[in-house]
Amino acid sequence: xxxxxxxxxxxxxxxxxxxxxxxxxxxxxxxxxxxxxxxxxxxxxxxxxxxxxxxxxxxxxxxxxxxxxxxxxxxxxxxxxxxxxxxxxxxxxxxxxxxxxxxxxxxxxxxxxxxxxxxxxxxxxxxxxxxxxxxxxxxxxxxxxxxxxxxxxxxxxxxxxxxxxxxxxxxxxxxxxxxxxxxxx
Amino acid sequence: xxxxxxxxxxxxxxxxxxxxxxxxxxxxxxxxxxxxxxxxxxxxxxxxxxxxxxxxxxxxxxxxxxxxxxxxxxxxxxxxxxxxxxxxxxxxxxxxxxxxxxxxxxxxxxxxxxxxxxxxxxxx
Numbered sequence: 056x057x058x059x060x061x062x063x064x065x066x067x068x069x070x071x072x073x074x075x076x077x078x079x080x081x082x083x084x085x086x087x088x089x090x091x092x093x094x095x096x097x098x099x100x101x102x103x104x105x106x107x108x109x110x111x112x113x114x115x116x117x118x119x120x121x122x123x124x125x126x127x128x129x130x131x132x133x134x135x136x137x138x139x140x141x142x143x144x145x146x147x148x149x150x151x152x153x154x155x156x157x158x159x160x161x162x163x164x165x166x167x168x169x170x171x172x173x174x175x176x177x178x179x180x181x182x183x184x185x186x187x188x189x190x191x192x193x194x195x196x197x198x199x200x201x202x203x204x205x206x207x208x209x210x211x212x213x214x215x216x217x218x219x220x221x222x223x224x225x226x227x228x229x230x231x232x233x234x235x236x237x238x239x240x
Numbered sequence: 241x242x243x244x245x246x247x248x249x250x251x252x253x254x255x256x257x258x259x260x261x262x263x264x265x266x267x268x269x270x271x272x273x274x275x276x277x278x279x280x281x282x283x284x285x286x287x288x289x290x291x292x293x294x295x296x297x298x299x300x301x302x303x304x305x306x307x308x309x310x311x312x313x314x315x316x317x318x319x320x321x322x323x324x325x326x327x328x329x330x331x332x333x334x335x336x337x338x339x340x341x342x343x344x345x346x347x348x349x350x351x352x353x354x355x356x357x358x359x360x361x362x363x364x
Contacts, residue, residue, distance in 0.1 A: 120311060
């Protein structure tokens with residue numbers, strides 16, 4: 056995985072597989088504090104203390120198809136290689152929060168990549184999930200909620216309709232462009 | 241899709257959407273993309289982005305898109321399944337964005353399986 060947004064996609068997919076009904080993504084892009092943080096919170100099935108402690112090991116996985124699980128191992132690598140921090144908190148039955156903090160200016164910090172494409176891919180087909188996304192850049196904020204977006208469109212928004220997903224993607228792209236004003240993360 | 245510039249655009253869009261929903265049948269074609277860590281690392285997101293663009297370009301409405309996790313064929317990701325009503329489920333493997341227009345044009349629109357990319361079939 057060569058972009059932070061791909062890790063985000065992986066985290067959201069983990070939440071979906073944990074049966075989450077509500078997923079929140081917060082990205083704080085703060086070059087002035089030399090910090091870039093990503094937080095994904097869900098209300099899925101959660102993990103017990105032992106699973107939580109081992110979850111970044113490549114040989115820890117809950118799936119049945121293979122005995123390795125590389126998602127969080129990759130994220131840990133991406134965090135460690137630029138002197139960042141990874142914190143995973145979870146309680147069974149309540150949900151999980153994954154927080155990754157990167158050093159913004161570190162040469163080995165992966166670039167953010169395509170967030171709009173990531174969110175749309177992550178939500179594709181998830182008709183039952185509510186998603187909230189907050190992006191903070193310097194003193195500017197972008198907030199997108201899947202519920203509000205559906206309300207705004209006034210139609211029965213469905214995450215399995217290509218035309219609705221394309222609208223959402225375009226909307227996120229435009230709003231990101233607005234807060235960045237042509238700069239890139 | 242054009243940019244939405246006014247409330248009028250939005251109302252027009254809403255009208256279109258309501259019309260479509262009324263017209264839409266439940267016998268949609270389903271497209272399923274593998275989105276486990278393996279799929280993501282192999283480029284599933286880029287395939288999805290291209291798929292959405294292609295469906296928009298051709299103005300195809302009777303398709304529903306969804307995803308699945310790892311199904312154990314990691315070495316053949318990106319996996320993309322097409323399920324047409326009353327036909328076998330066809331799994332395409334090692335799909336890259338430039339394959340998408342062929343799969344959409346041949347299989348989804350015309351019902352002809354793109355044999356060269358098939359890695360599996362499940363009889364209905």
